[in-house]
Amino acid sequence: MTTLTVNISETPSGSYPIYIDNDDLKELKKKLDEETKERKRLVIFSEKVYKIYGKILDFKKSETFVLKDGEQQKNIKNYEKIIRKCIELKLSRKDMIIAIGGGVVGDMAGFVAATYMRGIKFLQVPTTLLAMVDSSVGGKTAIDMPHGKNFVGAFYQPKAVYINLNFLKTLDEKQYKSGFGEVIKYGFIEKSCQYGEYFNLIKILKENRDKYEKRDNEFLARIIEICLKLKSSVVEKDEKESGLRKILNLGHTFGHALEEETKYKRYTHGYAVVLGLMFIFNYALKNNLCGREYYDEAYTLMSVYGYEPPCFCGINKKRTLNYMKTDKKSDGNTINLIVPVNYGEVTEKTADSVEFDIEYIK
Ligand SMILES: NC(=O)c1ccc[n+]([C@@H]2O[C@H](COP(=O)([O-])OP(=O)(O)OC[C@H]3O[C@@H](n4cnc5c(N)ncnc54)[C@H](O)[C@@H]3O)[C@@H](O)[C@H]2O)c1
Structure with missing residues (x-):
């Protein structure tokens, strides 16, 4: 225990x-x-x-x-x-x-x-x-x-x-995989969480895909503990999301918009978050905020865990963009984003909506 x-x-x-x-x-x-x-x-x-x-x-x-x-x-x-x-x-x-x-x-x-x-x-x-x-x-x-x-x-x-x-x-498999979406997110924000100890969650995830598959108890207990240590570290410093806590929203602005656009029927929450991670890594690369090597590593990790860029059939881009603008974290015109910059590190950016296109997903 x-x-x-x-x-x-x-x-x-x-x-x-x-x-x-x-x-x-x-x-x-x-x-x-x-x-x-x-x-x-x-x-x-x-x-x-x-x-x-x-x-x-x-x-x-x-x-x-x-x-x-x-x-x-x-x-x-x-x-x-x-x-x-x-x-x-x-x-x-x-x-x-x-x-x-x-x-x-x-x-x-x-x-x-x-x-x-x-x-x-x-x-x-x-x-x-x-x-x-x-x-x-x-x-x-x-x-x-x-x-x-x-x-x-x-x-x-x-x-x-x-x-x-x-x-x-x-x-079930779908819900298990959904949970791993948030776990992967913690890998990409680990250093920004300012927890005293460094786990290198991305590496742990890369090396233990088989344990994920087997739902190995020891592995899951360790992953849960790491994620909660990282989350607690953030929440303790900023309970009400006036600053640091925003980093927990990595992948969520686009993820939430996709969930709303598809009426919560097509994607689980965690899967939508991973699609949001793919979106934001593309945004970061195109805007020279993160390097190609880290981008490739991030995409490889997501695909190793079975997440694939989706087909956007039936998704209305304009409406999805509007959902991003009406997100609680935005002011109605611009979009506040948490963006990956370095291995396990993120930063906050305000983006003008015109910079956006759903085609950012490769
Ligand atoms: N408060 C926060 O900080 C925070 C963070 C992330 C997500 N969320 C919210 O969490 C919600 C998503 O939660 P979720 O992914 O747990 O989905 P969920 O609560 O909808 O549960 C998914 C399904 O799994 C079933 N289920 C639950 N436990 C089970 C078990 N042990 N065995 C078999 N079936 C089981 C449920 O009955 C349900 O059908 C969203 O509303 C999201 O906004 C909140």
């Missing part, structure tokens, strides 16, 4: 633990019971996770809310339903919300916890690789609006994060 700590001085609780293990899930249940002892609780599950693990985890039906699967479910109607469930259960500020599932449930449950009675405590139990390496830590909580993804939200940190590797055994 590994325990990491996220130290955020601005939050009332100051810091919180991340537990990483592969204990029996009955053990996990005991720990969650212990954390919520003498409190009421609402447990919010991803639909598929509830189907597979509902019985083993054995929470009372009355304290459970199952959120249907899909990004489209991260909406205001479901937010209201969950708030009503909190009211029905008479949850008070002493009580607790538990999110068990992927990033969709984590973001939704976190936003409910941030806003119900101006904030009640919540625990993250991430069950997808993407949620384990990224979304369960750092306190970004949100729901989507027709105007854009994560349009309404709050920075609100969990009380603790419980990562259990056993969940990964039932994750």
